Amino acid sequence: MNFIPVNTPLLNGNELKYLTECIETGWISSEGPFIKAFEDKFSSYIGQAYGIAVSSGSAALDIAVKALGIGVGDEVIMPTFTIISPAQSVITAGAVPVLVDSNPTDWNMNVAAIESKITRKTKAILVVHIYGLPVDMNPILTLAKKYKLKIIEDAAEVHGQTYKGKLCGSFGDVSIFSFYPNKHITTGEGGMILTNDFEIAGRCQKYRNLCFEPNAPRFVHNELGWNYRMTNLQAALGIAQLERMDYFLEKKRLMGKFYQDELHFLKDFGYLLPEKSTDYAENIYWVFGLVAPTEQEKERLVLLLDQNKIATRPFFWCMHEQPVFKKMELFKNESYPNAEKLARNGFYLPSGLGIEQNDLERVVAVIRKAIV
Incomplete structure:
Protein backbone atom coordinates (compact mmCIF):
# COMPACT_ATOMS: atom_id res chain seq x y z
CA MET A 1 0.00 0.00 0.00
CA ASN A 2 1.59 3.28 -1.13
CA PHE A 3 1.60 6.40 1.03
CA ILE A 4 -0.59 9.23 -0.29
CA PRO A 5 0.88 12.60 0.73
CA VAL A 6 -1.35 15.57 1.34
CA ASN A 7 0.39 17.36 -1.51
CA THR A 8 2.55 16.39 -4.47
CA PRO A 9 3.64 19.15 -6.89
CA LEU A 10 3.53 18.63 -10.64
CA LEU A 11 6.91 19.35 -12.26
CA ASN A 12 6.71 17.72 -15.68
CA GLY A 13 6.73 20.80 -17.91
CA ASN A 14 9.77 22.94 -18.75
CA GLU A 15 11.11 22.97 -15.19
CA LEU A 16 14.15 20.77 -15.89
CA LYS A 17 14.96 22.63 -19.12
CA TYR A 18 14.98 26.03 -17.44
CA LEU A 19 16.86 24.83 -14.35
CA THR A 20 19.48 23.28 -16.60
CA GLU A 21 19.87 26.62 -18.34
CA CYS A 22 20.49 28.30 -14.97
CA ILE A 23 23.18 25.78 -14.08
CA GLU A 24 24.87 25.82 -17.47
CA THR A 25 25.03 29.62 -17.54
CA GLY A 26 26.00 29.94 -13.87
CA TRP A 27 23.07 32.22 -13.02
CA ILE A 28 21.87 30.51 -9.84
CA SER A 29 21.68 33.36 -7.29
CA SER A 30 19.37 36.35 -7.00
CA GLU A 31 20.94 37.76 -10.15
CA GLY A 32 19.82 36.30 -13.44
CA PRO A 33 17.39 36.78 -16.32
CA PHE A 34 14.61 34.47 -15.11
CA ILE A 35 13.82 36.72 -12.13
CA LYS A 36 12.81 39.79 -14.14
CA ALA A 37 11.04 37.57 -16.67
CA PHE A 38 9.03 35.87 -13.92
CA GLU A 39 8.14 39.20 -12.33
CA ASP A 40 6.94 40.58 -15.66
CA LYS A 41 5.03 37.47 -16.72
CA PHE A 42 3.32 36.96 -13.36
CA SER A 43 2.35 40.61 -12.85
CA SER A 44 1.03 40.73 -16.41
CA TYR A 45 -0.98 37.54 -15.86
CA ILE A 46 -2.64 38.96 -12.73
CA GLY A 47 -3.05 42.42 -14.23
CA GLN A 48 -0.77 44.52 -12.06
CA ALA A 49 1.92 46.91 -13.24
CA TYR A 50 4.77 45.80 -10.99
CA GLY A 51 5.96 42.46 -9.64
CA ILE A 52 8.64 42.03 -7.01
CA ALA A 53 9.84 38.45 -6.55
CA VAL A 54 10.83 37.48 -3.00
CA SER A 55 11.89 34.45 -0.96
CA SER A 56 8.45 33.51 0.46
CA GLY A 57 4.88 34.62 0.93
CA SER A 58 5.72 35.57 4.52
CA ALA A 59 8.57 37.75 3.25
CA ALA A 60 6.12 39.39 0.87
CA LEU A 61 3.82 40.22 3.78
CA ASP A 62 6.65 41.72 5.84
CA ILE A 63 7.60 43.95 2.94
CA ALA A 64 4.01 44.87 2.07
CA VAL A 65 3.29 46.05 5.62
CA LYS A 66 6.45 48.16 5.73
CA ALA A 67 5.99 49.54 2.23
CA LEU A 68 2.57 50.90 3.23
CA GLY A 69 4.09 52.68 6.22
CA ILE A 70 2.23 50.57 8.78
CA GLY A 71 3.93 50.79 12.15
CA VAL A 72 3.65 51.33 15.88
CA GLY A 73 0.12 52.06 17.05
CA ASP A 74 -1.57 51.38 13.72
CA GLU A 75 -4.38 48.85 13.46
CA VAL A 76 -4.91 46.35 10.65
CA ILE A 77 -8.20 44.48 10.32
CA MET A 78 -7.79 40.84 9.30
CA PRO A 79 -9.39 37.39 9.76
CA THR A 80 -8.64 35.35 12.84
CA PHE A 81 -8.82 32.18 10.73
CA THR A 82 -5.65 32.14 8.66
CA ILE A 83 -2.04 31.05 8.76
CA ILE A 84 0.03 32.99 11.30
CA SER A 85 2.08 34.91 8.71
CA PRO A 86 -0.24 37.92 8.21
CA ALA A 87 -0.62 38.53 11.94
CA GLN A 88 3.09 38.02 12.51
CA SER A 89 3.98 40.63 9.88
CA VAL A 90 1.60 43.15 11.44
CA ILE A 91 2.81 42.52 14.98
CA THR A 92 6.52 42.59 14.17
CA ALA A 93 5.95 45.97 12.52
CA GLY A 94 4.64 47.23 15.86
CA ALA A 95 1.04 47.41 14.68
CA VAL A 96 -2.04 45.67 16.10
CA PRO A 97 -4.13 43.05 14.29
CA VAL A 98 -7.85 43.58 14.77
CA LEU A 99 -9.65 40.31 14.15
CA VAL A 100 -12.95 39.32 12.56
CA ASP A 101 -14.77 35.99 12.50
CA SER A 102 -15.25 33.67 9.53
CA ASN A 103 -18.28 32.86 7.46
CA PRO A 104 -19.46 29.32 8.28
CA THR A 105 -20.04 28.54 4.58
CA ASP A 106 -17.14 29.78 2.44
CA TRP A 107 -14.73 29.94 5.43
CA ASN A 108 -13.55 33.43 4.48
CA MET A 109 -13.58 36.51 6.72
CA ASN A 110 -17.00 37.93 7.58
CA VAL A 111 -16.98 41.13 5.55
CA ALA A 112 -20.09 42.43 7.33
CA ALA A 113 -18.13 42.55 10.60
CA ILE A 114 -15.36 44.81 9.32
CA GLU A 115 -16.89 48.29 9.53
CA SER A 116 -17.67 48.04 13.25
CA LYS A 117 -13.95 47.35 13.85
CA ILE A 118 -12.70 50.51 12.11
CA THR A 119 -11.26 53.20 14.39
CA ARG A 120 -9.11 56.30 13.95
CA LYS A 121 -6.08 54.01 14.28
CA THR A 122 -7.09 51.69 11.43
CA LYS A 123 -4.57 51.86 8.60
CA ALA A 124 -5.44 48.87 6.44
CA ILE A 125 -7.63 45.85 5.79
CA LEU A 126 -5.65 42.65 5.26
CA VAL A 127 -7.72 40.30 3.11
CA VAL A 128 -6.84 36.59 3.08
CA HIS A 129 -8.57 34.41 0.49
CA ILE A 130 -9.04 31.00 2.12
CA TYR A 131 -8.72 27.51 0.60
CA GLY A 132 -10.03 28.22 -2.90
CA LEU A 133 -12.88 30.75 -2.71
CA PRO A 134 -12.26 34.51 -2.67
CA VAL A 135 -13.37 37.03 -0.09
CA ASP A 136 -16.29 39.21 -1.20
CA MET A 137 -14.19 42.19 -2.31
CA ASN A 138 -16.68 44.85 -3.39
CA PRO A 139 -17.82 45.77 0.15
CA ILE A 140 -14.16 45.92 1.24
CA LEU A 141 -13.27 48.21 -1.64
CA THR A 142 -16.17 50.46 -0.64
CA LEU A 143 -15.02 50.58 3.00
CA ALA A 144 -11.43 51.29 1.99
CA LYS A 145 -12.53 54.23 -0.11
CA LYS A 146 -14.93 55.54 2.55
CA TYR A 147 -12.39 55.45 5.37
CA LYS A 148 -9.22 56.04 3.28
CA LEU A 149 -7.74 52.65 4.15
CA LYS A 150 -5.16 50.58 2.33
CA ILE A 151 -5.86 47.01 1.22
CA ILE A 152 -3.29 44.25 1.54
CA GLU A 153 -4.55 41.28 -0.47
CA ASP A 154 -3.13 37.90 0.51
CA ALA A 155 -3.81 35.78 -2.56
CA ALA A 156 -1.37 33.01 -1.62
CA GLU A 157 -4.01 30.29 -1.91
CA VAL A 158 -5.92 31.44 -4.98
CA HIS A 159 -3.56 31.50 -7.95
CA GLY A 160 -5.76 31.94 -11.00
CA GLN A 161 -8.97 32.47 -9.05
CA THR A 162 -11.25 35.33 -10.05
CA TYR A 163 -13.68 37.57 -8.22
CA LYS A 164 -16.51 38.60 -10.56
CA GLY A 165 -14.26 37.83 -13.50
CA LYS A 166 -11.22 39.77 -12.27
CA LEU A 167 -8.17 37.87 -11.03
CA CYS A 168 -7.51 37.77 -7.31
CA GLY A 169 -4.34 39.62 -6.47
CA SER A 170 -5.41 42.59 -8.58
CA PHE A 171 -7.52 44.29 -5.89
CA GLY A 172 -4.99 45.27 -3.24
CA ASP A 173 -2.92 48.41 -2.98
CA VAL A 174 -0.37 45.69 -2.39
CA SER A 175 -1.07 42.02 -3.13
CA ILE A 176 1.04 39.02 -2.20
CA PHE A 177 1.44 35.45 -3.41
CA SER A 178 3.22 32.39 -2.08
CA PHE A 179 4.88 29.77 -4.26
CA TYR A 180 5.32 27.07 -1.62
CA PRO A 181 5.10 23.52 -3.08
CA ASN A 182 1.43 23.11 -2.15
CA LYS A 183 0.34 26.15 -4.18
CA HIS A 184 -1.09 26.03 -7.71
CA ILE A 185 2.30 27.10 -9.02
CA THR A 186 5.47 26.59 -7.03
CA THR A 187 9.08 27.73 -6.93
CA GLY A 188 9.89 25.44 -3.98
CA GLU A 189 9.94 28.41 -1.65
CA GLY A 190 9.21 31.89 -2.92
CA GLY A 191 6.68 34.66 -3.17
CA MET A 192 5.65 37.73 -5.15
CA ILE A 193 4.46 41.24 -4.33
CA LEU A 194 2.22 42.98 -6.85
CA THR A 195 1.17 46.62 -7.01
CA ASN A 196 0.11 49.28 -9.49
CA ASP A 197 1.85 52.02 -7.49
CA PHE A 198 5.31 53.01 -8.78
CA GLU A 199 6.50 54.40 -5.43
CA ILE A 200 5.31 51.37 -3.46
CA ALA A 201 7.02 49.08 -5.96
CA GLY A 202 10.27 50.98 -5.50
CA ARG A 203 10.08 50.62 -1.73
CA CYS A 204 9.36 46.90 -2.03
CA GLN A 205 12.35 46.43 -4.30
CA LYS A 206 14.60 48.15 -1.75
CA TYR A 207 13.23 46.31 1.29
CA ARG A 208 13.79 42.87 -0.25
CA ASN A 209 17.47 43.71 -0.87
CA LEU A 210 18.80 45.12 2.43
CA CYS A 211 17.78 48.62 1.32
CA PHE A 212 20.63 49.07 -1.09
CA GLU A 213 20.05 52.46 -2.71
CA PRO A 214 20.14 52.50 -6.52
CA ASN A 215 22.04 55.80 -6.70
CA ALA A 216 24.08 55.61 -3.49
CA PRO A 217 27.54 54.21 -2.80
CA ARG A 218 27.56 50.43 -2.37
CA PHE A 219 27.11 49.21 1.23
CA VAL A 220 25.77 52.59 2.38
CA HIS A 221 22.24 52.21 3.80
CA ASN A 222 19.67 54.81 4.83
CA GLU A 223 17.02 52.30 5.92
CA LEU A 224 16.76 48.74 7.21
CA GLY A 225 15.39 45.98 5.04
CA TRP A 226 15.81 42.24 4.60
CA ASN A 227 17.58 39.77 2.39
CA TYR A 228 14.33 38.42 0.97
CA ARG A 229 15.53 37.88 -2.59
CA MET A 230 14.33 35.11 -4.90
CA THR A 231 16.96 33.10 -6.77
CA ASN A 232 17.18 32.70 -10.52
CA LEU A 233 16.65 28.95 -9.99
CA GLN A 234 13.35 29.58 -8.23
CA ALA A 235 12.21 32.04 -10.87
CA ALA A 236 13.01 29.50 -13.59
CA LEU A 237 10.68 27.03 -11.87
CA GLY A 238 8.04 29.74 -11.59
CA ILE A 239 8.04 30.51 -15.30
CA ALA A 240 7.71 26.83 -16.19
CA GLN A 241 4.83 26.48 -13.75
CA LEU A 242 3.07 29.63 -14.94
CA GLU A 243 3.10 28.30 -18.49
CA ARG A 244 0.71 25.55 -17.34
Whole structure:
Protein backbone atom coordinates (compact mmCIF):
# COMPACT_ATOMS: atom_id res chain seq x y z
CA MET A 1 0.00 0.00 0.00
CA ASN A 2 1.59 3.28 -1.13
CA PHE A 3 1.60 6.40 1.03
CA ILE A 4 -0.59 9.23 -0.29
CA PRO A 5 0.88 12.60 0.73
CA VAL A 6 -1.35 15.57 1.34
CA ASN A 7 0.39 17.36 -1.51
CA THR A 8 2.55 16.39 -4.47
CA PRO A 9 3.64 19.15 -6.89
CA LEU A 10 3.53 18.63 -10.64
CA LEU A 11 6.91 19.35 -12.26
CA ASN A 12 6.71 17.72 -15.68
CA GLY A 13 6.73 20.80 -17.91
CA ASN A 14 9.77 22.94 -18.75
CA GLU A 15 11.11 22.97 -15.19
CA LEU A 16 14.15 20.77 -15.89
CA LYS A 17 14.96 22.63 -19.12
CA TYR A 18 14.98 26.03 -17.44
CA LEU A 19 16.86 24.83 -14.35
CA THR A 20 19.48 23.28 -16.60
CA GLU A 21 19.87 26.62 -18.34
CA CYS A 22 20.49 28.30 -14.97
CA ILE A 23 23.18 25.78 -14.08
CA GLU A 24 24.87 25.82 -17.47
CA THR A 25 25.03 29.62 -17.54
CA GLY A 26 26.00 29.94 -13.87
CA TRP A 27 23.07 32.22 -13.02
CA ILE A 28 21.87 30.51 -9.84
CA SER A 29 21.68 33.36 -7.29
CA SER A 30 19.37 36.35 -7.00
CA GLU A 31 20.94 37.76 -10.15
CA GLY A 32 19.82 36.30 -13.44
CA PRO A 33 17.39 36.78 -16.32
CA PHE A 34 14.61 34.47 -15.11
CA ILE A 35 13.82 36.72 -12.13
CA LYS A 36 12.81 39.79 -14.14
CA ALA A 37 11.04 37.57 -16.67
CA PHE A 38 9.03 35.87 -13.92
CA GLU A 39 8.14 39.20 -12.33
CA ASP A 40 6.94 40.58 -15.66
CA LYS A 41 5.03 37.47 -16.72
CA PHE A 42 3.32 36.96 -13.36
CA SER A 43 2.35 40.61 -12.85
CA SER A 44 1.03 40.73 -16.41
CA TYR A 45 -0.98 37.54 -15.86
CA ILE A 46 -2.64 38.96 -12.73
CA GLY A 47 -3.05 42.42 -14.23
CA GLN A 48 -0.77 44.52 -12.06
CA ALA A 49 1.92 46.91 -13.24
CA TYR A 50 4.77 45.80 -10.99
CA GLY A 51 5.96 42.46 -9.64
CA ILE A 52 8.64 42.03 -7.01
CA ALA A 53 9.84 38.45 -6.55
CA VAL A 54 10.83 37.48 -3.00
CA SER A 55 11.89 34.45 -0.96
CA SER A 56 8.45 33.51 0.46
CA GLY A 57 4.88 34.62 0.93
CA SER A 58 5.72 35.57 4.52
CA ALA A 59 8.57 37.75 3.25
CA ALA A 60 6.12 39.39 0.87
CA LEU A 61 3.82 40.22 3.78
CA ASP A 62 6.65 41.72 5.84
CA ILE A 63 7.60 43.95 2.94
CA ALA A 64 4.01 44.87 2.07
CA VAL A 65 3.29 46.05 5.62
CA LYS A 66 6.45 48.16 5.73
CA ALA A 67 5.99 49.54 2.23
CA LEU A 68 2.57 50.90 3.23
CA GLY A 69 4.09 52.68 6.22
CA ILE A 70 2.23 50.57 8.78
CA GLY A 71 3.93 50.79 12.15
CA VAL A 72 3.65 51.33 15.88
CA GLY A 73 0.12 52.06 17.05
CA ASP A 74 -1.57 51.38 13.72
CA GLU A 75 -4.38 48.85 13.46
CA VAL A 76 -4.91 46.35 10.65
CA ILE A 77 -8.20 44.48 10.32
CA MET A 78 -7.79 40.84 9.30
CA PRO A 79 -9.39 37.39 9.76
CA THR A 80 -8.64 35.35 12.84
CA PHE A 81 -8.82 32.18 10.73
CA THR A 82 -5.65 32.14 8.66
CA ILE A 83 -2.04 31.05 8.76
CA ILE A 84 0.03 32.99 11.30
CA SER A 85 2.08 34.91 8.71
CA PRO A 86 -0.24 37.92 8.21
CA ALA A 87 -0.62 38.53 11.94
CA GLN A 88 3.09 38.02 12.51
CA SER A 89 3.98 40.63 9.88
CA VAL A 90 1.60 43.15 11.44
CA ILE A 91 2.81 42.52 14.98
CA THR A 92 6.52 42.59 14.17
CA ALA A 93 5.95 45.97 12.52
CA GLY A 94 4.64 47.23 15.86
CA ALA A 95 1.04 47.41 14.68
CA VAL A 96 -2.04 45.67 16.10
CA PRO A 97 -4.13 43.05 14.29
CA VAL A 98 -7.85 43.58 14.77
CA LEU A 99 -9.65 40.31 14.15
CA VAL A 100 -12.95 39.32 12.56
CA ASP A 101 -14.77 35.99 12.50
CA SER A 102 -15.25 33.67 9.53
CA ASN A 103 -18.28 32.86 7.46
CA PRO A 104 -19.46 29.32 8.28
CA THR A 105 -20.04 28.54 4.58
CA ASP A 106 -17.14 29.78 2.44
CA TRP A 107 -14.73 29.94 5.43
CA ASN A 108 -13.55 33.43 4.48
CA MET A 109 -13.58 36.51 6.72
CA ASN A 110 -17.00 37.93 7.58
CA VAL A 111 -16.98 41.13 5.55
CA ALA A 112 -20.09 42.43 7.33
CA ALA A 113 -18.13 42.55 10.60
CA ILE A 114 -15.36 44.81 9.32
CA GLU A 115 -16.89 48.29 9.53
CA SER A 116 -17.67 48.04 13.25
CA LYS A 117 -13.95 47.35 13.85
CA ILE A 118 -12.70 50.51 12.11
CA THR A 119 -11.26 53.20 14.39
CA ARG A 120 -9.11 56.30 13.95
CA LYS A 121 -6.08 54.01 14.28
CA THR A 122 -7.09 51.69 11.43
CA LYS A 123 -4.57 51.86 8.60
CA ALA A 124 -5.44 48.87 6.44
CA ILE A 125 -7.63 45.85 5.79
CA LEU A 126 -5.65 42.65 5.26
CA VAL A 127 -7.72 40.30 3.11
CA VAL A 128 -6.84 36.59 3.08
CA HIS A 129 -8.57 34.41 0.49
CA ILE A 130 -9.04 31.00 2.12
CA TYR A 131 -8.72 27.51 0.60
CA GLY A 132 -10.03 28.22 -2.90
CA LEU A 133 -12.88 30.75 -2.71
CA PRO A 134 -12.26 34.51 -2.67
CA VAL A 135 -13.37 37.03 -0.09
CA ASP A 136 -16.29 39.21 -1.20
CA MET A 137 -14.19 42.19 -2.31
CA ASN A 138 -16.68 44.85 -3.39
CA PRO A 139 -17.82 45.77 0.15
CA ILE A 140 -14.16 45.92 1.24
CA LEU A 141 -13.27 48.21 -1.64
CA THR A 142 -16.17 50.46 -0.64
CA LEU A 143 -15.02 50.58 3.00
CA ALA A 144 -11.43 51.29 1.99
CA LYS A 145 -12.53 54.23 -0.11
CA LYS A 146 -14.93 55.54 2.55
CA TYR A 147 -12.39 55.45 5.37
CA LYS A 148 -9.22 56.04 3.28
CA LEU A 149 -7.74 52.65 4.15
CA LYS A 150 -5.16 50.58 2.33
CA ILE A 151 -5.86 47.01 1.22
CA ILE A 152 -3.29 44.25 1.54
CA GLU A 153 -4.55 41.28 -0.47
CA ASP A 154 -3.13 37.90 0.51
CA ALA A 155 -3.81 35.78 -2.56
CA ALA A 156 -1.37 33.01 -1.62
CA GLU A 157 -4.01 30.29 -1.91
CA VAL A 158 -5.92 31.44 -4.98
CA HIS A 159 -3.56 31.50 -7.95
CA GLY A 160 -5.76 31.94 -11.00
CA GLN A 161 -8.97 32.47 -9.05
CA THR A 162 -11.25 35.33 -10.05
CA TYR A 163 -13.68 37.57 -8.22
CA LYS A 164 -16.51 38.60 -10.56
CA GLY A 165 -14.26 37.83 -13.50
CA LYS A 166 -11.22 39.77 -12.27
CA LEU A 167 -8.17 37.87 -11.03
CA CYS A 168 -7.51 37.77 -7.31
CA GLY A 169 -4.34 39.62 -6.47
CA SER A 170 -5.41 42.59 -8.58
CA PHE A 171 -7.52 44.29 -5.89
CA GLY A 172 -4.99 45.27 -3.24
CA ASP A 173 -2.92 48.41 -2.98
CA VAL A 174 -0.37 45.69 -2.39
CA SER A 175 -1.07 42.02 -3.13
CA ILE A 176 1.04 39.02 -2.20
CA PHE A 177 1.44 35.45 -3.41
CA SER A 178 3.22 32.39 -2.08
CA PHE A 179 4.88 29.77 -4.26
CA TYR A 180 5.32 27.07 -1.62
CA PRO A 181 5.10 23.52 -3.08
CA ASN A 182 1.43 23.11 -2.15
CA LYS A 183 0.34 26.15 -4.18
CA HIS A 184 -1.09 26.03 -7.71
CA ILE A 185 2.30 27.10 -9.02
CA THR A 186 5.47 26.59 -7.03
CA THR A 187 9.08 27.73 -6.93
CA GLY A 188 9.89 25.44 -3.98
CA GLU A 189 9.94 28.41 -1.65
CA GLY A 190 9.21 31.89 -2.92
CA GLY A 191 6.68 34.66 -3.17
CA MET A 192 5.65 37.73 -5.15
CA ILE A 193 4.46 41.24 -4.33
CA LEU A 194 2.22 42.98 -6.85
CA THR A 195 1.17 46.62 -7.01
CA ASN A 196 0.11 49.28 -9.49
CA ASP A 197 1.85 52.02 -7.49
CA PHE A 198 5.31 53.01 -8.78
CA GLU A 199 6.50 54.40 -5.43
CA ILE A 200 5.31 51.37 -3.46
CA ALA A 201 7.02 49.08 -5.96
CA GLY A 202 10.27 50.98 -5.50
CA ARG A 203 10.08 50.62 -1.73
CA CYS A 204 9.36 46.90 -2.03
CA GLN A 205 12.35 46.43 -4.30
CA LYS A 206 14.60 48.15 -1.75
CA TYR A 207 13.23 46.31 1.29
CA ARG A 208 13.79 42.87 -0.25
CA ASN A 209 17.47 43.71 -0.87
CA LEU A 210 18.80 45.12 2.43
CA CYS A 211 17.78 48.62 1.32
CA PHE A 212 20.63 49.07 -1.09
CA GLU A 213 20.05 52.46 -2.71
CA PRO A 214 20.14 52.50 -6.52
CA ASN A 215 22.04 55.80 -6.70
CA ALA A 216 24.08 55.61 -3.49
CA PRO A 217 27.54 54.21 -2.80
CA ARG A 218 27.56 50.43 -2.37
CA PHE A 219 27.11 49.21 1.23
CA VAL A 220 25.77 52.59 2.38
CA HIS A 221 22.24 52.21 3.80
CA ASN A 222 19.67 54.81 4.83
CA GLU A 223 17.02 52.30 5.92
CA LEU A 224 16.76 48.74 7.21
CA GLY A 225 15.39 45.98 5.04
CA TRP A 226 15.81 42.24 4.60
CA ASN A 227 17.58 39.77 2.39
CA TYR A 228 14.33 38.42 0.97
CA ARG A 229 15.53 37.88 -2.59
CA MET A 230 14.33 35.11 -4.90
CA THR A 231 16.96 33.10 -6.77
CA ASN A 232 17.18 32.70 -10.52
CA LEU A 233 16.65 28.95 -9.99
CA GLN A 234 13.35 29.58 -8.23
CA ALA A 235 12.21 32.04 -10.87
CA ALA A 236 13.01 29.50 -13.59
CA LEU A 237 10.68 27.03 -11.87
CA GLY A 238 8.04 29.74 -11.59
CA ILE A 239 8.04 30.51 -15.30
CA ALA A 240 7.71 26.83 -16.19
CA GLN A 241 4.83 26.48 -13.75
CA LEU A 242 3.07 29.63 -14.94
CA GLU A 243 3.10 28.30 -18.49
CA ARG A 244 0.71 25.55 -17.34
CA MET A 245 -1.62 27.57 -15.13
CA ASP A 246 -4.74 26.84 -17.19
CA TYR A 247 -4.06 23.10 -17.04
CA PHE A 248 -3.42 23.26 -13.29
CA LEU A 249 -6.70 25.08 -12.68
CA GLU A 250 -8.60 22.54 -14.76
CA LYS A 251 -7.00 19.64 -12.89
CA LYS A 252 -7.77 21.17 -9.49
CA ARG A 253 -11.41 21.71 -10.40
CA LEU A 254 -11.73 18.15 -11.71
CA MET A 255 -10.26 16.87 -8.45
CA GLY A 256 -12.70 19.03 -6.50
CA LYS A 257 -15.65 17.77 -8.56
CA PHE A 258 -14.62 14.15 -7.94
CA TYR A 259 -14.45 14.67 -4.19
CA GLN A 260 -17.72 16.64 -4.20
CA ASP A 261 -19.55 13.90 -6.09
CA GLU A 262 -18.08 10.96 -4.18
CA LEU A 263 -18.19 12.50 -0.69
CA HIS A 264 -21.57 14.18 -0.92
CA PHE A 265 -22.98 11.50 1.40
CA LEU A 266 -20.94 12.98 4.28
CA LYS A 267 -23.48 15.79 4.58
CA ASP A 268 -25.97 13.24 5.89
CA PHE A 269 -23.57 12.59 8.77
CA GLY A 270 -23.14 16.23 9.75
CA TYR A 271 -20.01 17.05 7.73
CA LEU A 272 -19.52 20.31 5.84
CA LEU A 273 -17.94 20.19 2.38
CA PRO A 274 -16.46 23.20 0.56
CA GLU A 275 -18.93 25.41 -1.24
CA LYS A 276 -18.82 24.68 -4.96
CA SER A 277 -19.40 28.32 -5.82
CA THR A 278 -20.65 31.67 -4.60
CA ASP A 279 -22.35 34.53 -6.43
CA TYR A 280 -18.94 35.79 -7.52
CA ALA A 281 -16.66 32.77 -8.01
CA GLU A 282 -16.36 29.03 -8.60
CA ASN A 283 -14.14 27.14 -6.19
CA ILE A 284 -10.64 26.32 -7.47
CA TYR A 285 -10.02 23.87 -4.60
CA TRP A 286 -6.54 24.90 -3.52
CA VAL A 287 -7.22 22.20 -0.96
CA PHE A 288 -10.31 20.06 -0.41
CA GLY A 289 -11.41 20.60 3.16
CA LEU A 290 -13.91 18.81 5.37
CA VAL A 291 -15.44 20.09 8.59
CA ALA A 292 -16.51 17.24 10.87
CA PRO A 293 -19.57 17.58 13.14
CA THR A 294 -17.34 17.31 16.24
CA GLU A 295 -13.66 17.49 17.08
CA GLN A 296 -13.77 13.87 18.23
CA GLU A 297 -15.20 12.74 14.89
CA LYS A 298 -12.48 14.63 13.05
CA GLU A 299 -9.79 12.93 15.13
CA ARG A 300 -11.37 9.52 14.53
CA LEU A 301 -11.46 9.92 10.74
CA VAL A 302 -8.00 11.49 10.52
CA LEU A 303 -6.58 8.57 12.53
CA LEU A 304 -8.24 6.02 10.25
CA LEU A 305 -6.87 7.76 7.18
CA ASP A 306 -3.42 7.83 8.73
CA GLN A 307 -3.63 4.11 9.48
CA ASN A 308 -4.35 3.60 5.79
CA LYS A 309 -1.29 5.67 4.82
CA ILE A 310 -3.32 8.68 3.73
CA ALA A 311 -2.04 12.05 4.90
CA THR A 312 -4.26 14.92 6.02
CA ARG A 313 -3.65 18.40 7.41
CA PRO A 314 -5.61 20.26 10.07
CA PHE A 315 -7.17 23.60 9.27
CA PHE A 316 -5.50 26.81 10.44
CA TRP A 317 -5.57 27.61 14.16
CA CYS A 318 -7.21 30.92 15.05
CA MET A 319 -5.02 33.93 15.77
CA HIS A 320 -6.84 34.79 19.00
CA GLU A 321 -6.04 31.30 20.33
CA GLN A 322 -2.37 31.16 19.34
CA PRO A 323 -0.23 30.49 22.45
CA VAL A 324 2.46 32.92 21.29
CA PHE A 325 -0.06 35.75 21.10
CA LYS A 326 -1.60 34.83 24.45
CA LYS A 327 1.86 35.20 25.99
CA MET A 328 1.93 38.68 24.48
CA GLU A 329 -1.49 39.32 26.11
CA LEU A 330 -3.13 39.97 22.77
CA PHE A 331 -6.80 39.31 21.94
CA LYS A 332 -7.87 38.93 25.58
CA ASN A 333 -11.40 37.57 26.05
CA GLU A 334 -12.03 37.53 22.30
CA SER A 335 -14.12 34.75 20.82
CA TYR A 336 -14.98 33.98 17.21
CA PRO A 337 -17.22 30.90 17.20
CA ASN A 338 -17.34 30.20 13.46
CA ALA A 339 -13.56 30.32 13.12
CA GLU A 340 -13.11 28.25 16.27
CA LYS A 341 -15.31 25.49 14.86
CA LEU A 342 -13.38 25.48 11.59
CA ALA A 343 -10.06 25.30 13.43
CA ARG A 344 -11.16 22.47 15.73
CA ASN A 345 -13.19 20.35 13.35
CA GLY A 346 -11.62 21.05 9.96
CA PHE A 347 -8.98 19.18 7.98
CA TYR A 348 -8.14 18.69 4.34
CA LEU A 349 -7.55 15.67 2.15
CA PRO A 350 -4.76 14.89 -0.31
CA SER A 351 -5.32 17.41 -3.05
CA GLY A 352 -2.01 18.25 -4.72
CA LEU A 353 -1.64 18.61 -8.45
CA GLY A 354 0.44 15.46 -8.67
CA ILE A 355 -2.18 13.15 -7.16
CA GLU A 356 -3.31 10.23 -9.33
CA GLN A 357 -6.92 9.19 -9.91
CA ASN A 358 -6.43 5.81 -8.22
CA ASP A 359 -5.20 7.65 -5.10
CA LEU A 360 -8.29 9.85 -5.07
CA GLU A 361 -10.43 6.72 -5.33
CA ARG A 362 -8.59 5.10 -2.43
CA VAL A 363 -9.11 8.17 -0.23
CA VAL A 364 -12.83 8.07 -0.94
CA ALA A 365 -13.05 4.31 -0.35
CA VAL A 366 -11.41 4.58 3.08
CA ILE A 367 -13.70 7.44 4.10
CA ARG A 368 -16.80 5.63 2.88
CA LYS A 369 -15.87 2.50 4.82
CA ALA A 370 -15.18 4.57 7.94
CA ILE A 371 -18.47 6.48 7.85
CA VAL A 372 -21.16 4.34 6.27
